Amino acid sequence: MVVRLHNLSARPPVLGDLKAVTKLMVACERADVGVANISEEEMENNWQASGFTLRTDAWVIVTNRGQVVGYADVRQSGEHEFTSLLRVHPGYLGRGIGTLLVWLTEERARQLMYTLPLDQRVTLVNVVSSRNVLAQHLLEREGYMPVHQHWSLLTQAEEDVDVPHYHRKQLTADLVIDVHNVPATQYQVARTGIYTVHQYHVFEKELRTGETLPILHIPETQCVSV
Secondary structure (H helix, E strand, O other): OOOOOOOEEEEOOOHHHHHHHHHHHHHHHHHHHOOOOOOHHHHHHHHOOOOOOHHHHEEEEEEOOOOEEEEEEEEEEEOOEEEEEEEEOHHHOOOOHHHHHHHHHHHHHHHHHHHOOOOOOEEEEEEEEOOOHHHHHHHHHOOOEEEEEEEEEEEEOOOOOOOOHHHOOEEEEEEEEEHHHOOOOOOOOEEOOOEEEEEEEEEEEEEEOOOOOOOOOOOOOOOOOO
């Protein structure tokens, strides 16, 4: 299967894209949960993290006018785990951008996993808002399975209404729940002016089973005297 992007192109991001990518992240978070909790400083720190290479581990989707409407990256997040981040501008959904980004991140994760021992099980994880049904369906179609529910509690430490949400001082506490051990729940958001609670789904795809490699037994040569 081939994804054809009309009037769009994919390329690795550069530091000059930092502001545009952050703006995209803010737009996506606001569409998903109503508020944004991301800053240029946080994005820059993510790009400069140890073990992450911007040129090979991230992608942007750009319009022919230069607007960044898609972003993805992938990095090792655990001893046997990689995590991918995918964002598509709300105004550009349904154009194959998400599918292409899923393929790019998985391909890169499969390249990176060969640095790990061959007998280790390796997984690729992606976290999406419970309100983002399109993203959930995309991941399921690409072989991902829901494994956890992730609840994020965001407290507002500063109530200056003149400051954008994503620039205020905030504290986030996370709770992860195994979806196999709790009843199915509908998306809920609690907002009091002091805190906001959002629900996310954690999806996982097994890239390698980690089964023990078979050992070839060669029978001893029997010598026959003549």
